[in-house]
Amino acid sequence: MSTPPVPVPPPFTGRLSGHGGAHAVEVARHHGIDTMFTLSGGHVFPLYDGAVKPETTMRLLDVRHEQTAVFAAEGIGKLTRRAGLAVVTAGPGVTNAVSGVAGARFSGSPLILVGGRAPDSRWGQGLLQELDQPPLLDSVTKRAWTVHATDGIGAALDEAALLANGAHRGPVFLDIPMDRLYDQAEVELAPSGGAADRAPDPGRVSEAARLIGEAERPVLVYGSDVWLDGAAQEALEAAEELRIPVITNGQGRGVLPGGHPLLANRARGAALGRADLVVVVGTPLDFRLGHGLFGGKDGYPLARVVHVADSAEQVTEHMTPAAAVWGDLAAALRGIAGAAKPTAAADSWRTEIAEAAAAATASDSDALASESDPIHPARIYGELNRLLDDDAVVIGDGGDFVSYAGKYVEPRHPGQWLDPGPFGCLGTGMGYSIAARLARPSSQVVTLLGDGAAGFSLMDVDTLVRHRLPVVMVCGNNGIWGLEKAPMQMLYGYDVAAELRPQTRYDEVVRALGGGGELVTDPAEIGPALRRAFDSGVPYMVNVATDPGDLYPRKTMGV
Structure with missing residues (x-):
């Protein structure tokens, strides 16, 4: 099952013509990028136009929040080991993307983020969403810069791909003024230097x-x-x-x-x-x-x-x-x-x-088969492990609930586990789900959500539904911020801002957006609910009411 990564393509060479967006898309295609994750914005329309041209066709996958576009592109990078591409509009489109980019930097995930930018021709006149964006991304990318000439867009995208895919991997940010994307140009890109020697001493x-x-x-x-x-x-x-x-x-x-x-x-x-x-x-x-x-x-x-x-x-x-x-x-x-x-x-x-x-491992059996009421989180993994295929992709987006997954779920092969990484940014779940369904179309995709994490990105179930991307979601719903409640109790003897509403119907949110789902309160019903989810063929939420008293045992607070 373990396969080497697709070889990194050499630098792009050849002629580019048309508007700046077409240049960018053609070079991205050269680097093996076949999907553009985005949320519609007028600053980047030429990139969309380039993506729908017959000669440079690229899948456009639009989401409901820019963070999901970035997490999806990062997920592609994690699963395929080649940079994914997210395109966002200027101003808030870019600022909404920053946390996702930071997560990719901490995880070493190859990622290209292209941001729209107010036009050069009227810069400084108080334009809509006029913001100098590269300084915001500089500390969380391998490089962040602006391309001020249409005939430089292709070379810049080429450099971004080589940087993102080169060790140590990570995100690259490129912003392009709106007028330079719309402008026409012809340019010939010549060969550049070869790859660096990475032989260890x-x-x-x-x-x-x-x-x-x-x-x-x-x-x-x-x-x-x-x-x-x-x-x-x-x-x-x-x-x-x-x-x-x-x-x-x-x-x-x-x-x-x-x-x-x-x-x-x-x-x-x-x-x-x-x-x-x-x-x-x-x-x-x-x-x-x-x-x-x-x-x-x-x-x-x-x-x-x-x-x-x-x-x-x-x-x-x-x-x-x-x-x-x-x-x-x-x-x-x-x-x-x-x-x-x-x-x-x-x-x-x-x-x-x-x-x-x-x-x-032998001592796990009691927890994994627990009949306790309320439900012990481990029981969910006891049921899930019996249903997972060897090639299943498991995604963790949460705190305590995902910590239990790390203890009880062992992938059969590498490249089948996704979590937010050391930056610990919640909200990755829907973006990673999109990426996993695209990168592994024949595999089970299971996304594990804490109820806190679900609040960050659940609206993008709409994206899964619109693009026909079936995913099984399992929510460990204990009605609290588990990572915060217990430590605050330990430090102060009380806690604040650590409560959520018990048994919130996240499954009904999924159903309202066109998927399926159900609430589970009986441990005996977990297995049947999971089987219904796998059989459904739609994005499906198994919302399990778990015991808020069963917190993942920690020796430290991780700081």
Whole structure:
């Protein structure tokens, strides 16, 4: 199931003619972009005109909020590992898109955002939505700039695609004045320089391998860039060759399928708390990984850290790792696995972690089959896991409810799990749902929504309905902001601004927008409701009233 990413196309070469919008669309098509996610605005009409021309046809998919357009384009980037395209109008169209762009930056998702802009010819005269937009996006993109000449639009879009798709991946913002999009031009784009060499330094690879060979309690951590950099197969092979326990996060989930004997997600605390060496591949040493402070549990010393990243800029700067390797992750993993000679002591460590993971998995059975009333959130996943196909795409948009999913749902393959990433921006659900249905048309798509998250984007069910994109939505409806209520109670002995209305009928919202749905209050009805949702062929909401007292157990507040 793990497939390498589609090769990055070379820079565009050749003649462009017509208006500026046609130039942009033709170059985007060259880079494999076949869908433009947008919300209609007059500043960008020429881009739409370019998209409907027979010679440069591109699917136009219009949404109800610009954030959904960006999340959908980012979702395409996450699933296909090639930049998606969002086009928004000037002013509020761009500002509505900023949170989505920031999320893509933190997640390393390839994304191109094109914004309309008030015309150059009358700039400074108080035009509608006149705003200098690149400074707003500069800190959350790889580059943000304005194209002031029609004959430069094609080259700018070409540069944006190469930047977005190049390691370390991320979003790029380009805004184009309205008059330059409407103007006509002819231009010939000549070949530019080749791709940069990303071969990892052999000495650094050897040092990482040496440290693995000295470790008695090593752990591998695989993150999103393992998938995005096309190294999932090499990561699986490296783990199996080295026979080291593996923790996965983000889109690294599924690199080792659920049930694999080396997968240690259910023994995460023991593995990372007792390790003497942690090799972190393709993910930052951020709050999700305790900022790289591993070991130190049960009297064990702190662990040494090896950080393997897709580019030098991604290597941790807040601590000094014992070794750092950067470059093509597939090559780095092949080199490390080929050179490392794990110690005999690592065998007993592997057995210890496997036993801890098996014990934790066995202890899940009571929660997953819980008959409690109100419904325990885990019961939903007990029912859902029985219905998921091997190639199902699971999307998480929420707090506590999605944390339970991270515990109980293990993808069978990489590239099948989407969540908001380390930026933690709620509201990704509908955009990611759109992307998943387009990118994986034959797969189940299941979107898990907390009731808080549902309030951010549920109106875009209308988009799913209009474009005939069936998705199963499951809402864990506990009537509270679970991530905030308990910590505030702990800190102050009370909570405010943490209540939602219990059993709000989000399913009726979906039905009103043309989909299907139902409210579930009996645990025995969860499975049948999910089966009806999968069989419906429409966007369908299973709105499950869960117990607000069953909050996901956390040891820290993540700060």
